Amino acid sequence: MACYNRRDKTVACLEHLAIAAGRSGVDYRLFLFDDGSTDGTAEAVQKMEPDAVIMRGDGSYFWNRSMNEAFGAAMQEGFPAYLWLNDDTMLRPEAFDLLLQAARDSAAPREVIVVGAISDPEGGHTTYGGWRYVEPRFRPFLTRLMDPTDQPQEVDVMNGNVVMIPDGVARKLGNLDPVFEHGMGDTDYSKRARKLGIPVLLTAGYVGACSRNPLQGTHRDKALPLLQRVRQIFSRKGLPWRSWLTMCWRHGGVLWPVHFLWGYAKVILGRA
Incomplete structure (x- = not known):
């Protein structure tokens, strides 16, 4: 615990x-x-x-x-x-x-x-x-x-x-x-x-x-300015790059680089 x-x-x-x-x-x-x-x-x-x-x-x-x-x-x-x-x-x-x-x-x-x-x-x-x-x-x-x-x-x-x-x-x-x-x-x-x-x-x-964690203030919060969302996605509670890279490389198959990049691209594109 x-x-x-x-x-x-x-x-x-x-x-x-x-x-x-x-x-x-x-x-x-x-x-x-x-x-x-x-x-x-x-x-x-x-x-x-x-x-x-x-x-x-x-x-x-x-x-x-x-x-x-x-x-x-x-x-x-x-x-x-x-x-x-x-x-x-x-x-x-x-x-x-x-x-x-x-x-x-x-x-x-x-x-x-x-x-x-x-x-x-x-x-x-x-x-x-x-x-x-x-x-x-x-x-x-x-x-x-x-x-x-x-x-x-x-x-x-x-x-x-x-x-x-x-x-x-x-x-x-x-x-x-x-x-x-x-x-x-x-x-x-x-x-x-x-x-x-x-x-x-x-x-x-x-x-x-247990209640779901709120989206407000996270990289999924579309009310935040883009720059703030980008900062959030690279934070420890978002998709920190070493963690996300390991996840994609370990479990993403041959297309793991695509999944890795898409995790960040969809925030920039407003798809997250």
């Missing part, structure tokens, strides 16, 4: 986690990377979870590199399974039931990744979870968000809000790649899993709630 200056949300997230784990009889230990919070988040978490392993950054790690540190520390200690959890995602009481059931229903429960379907806390529509390719041969980065059904379903790409990874899978895939600064690490992880024949399953039902 990663956090940065969202003490109230982080505390609420952990309260929901404790309820869900208690209902399903799941024992857990928290590994948290606090990337330089100044609002007392780490102290509040330590009070709630005395056995938690809390690591601290300087504000430069952002989501993926923070998760890399936390996941790496947990893997070093060793557990039967690992749960990625975003601190702005509030688990439902039945969350672990759904995650574990999806794994049990698969042909090889210890060889699958399970991603939790997430809904909007107010509207109830799907906000995060699993995605499927639309045109995998020619547009490998074009995906559509899947709504959960009454059965677990296989997906191609996942968001990292709620993800359960068995230890055997974690050993095969390793950690999140720190080349990705903020985003894209969860996408890369699921794509690497699929290439190794490891299924990624979406839960049969919502495991938690």
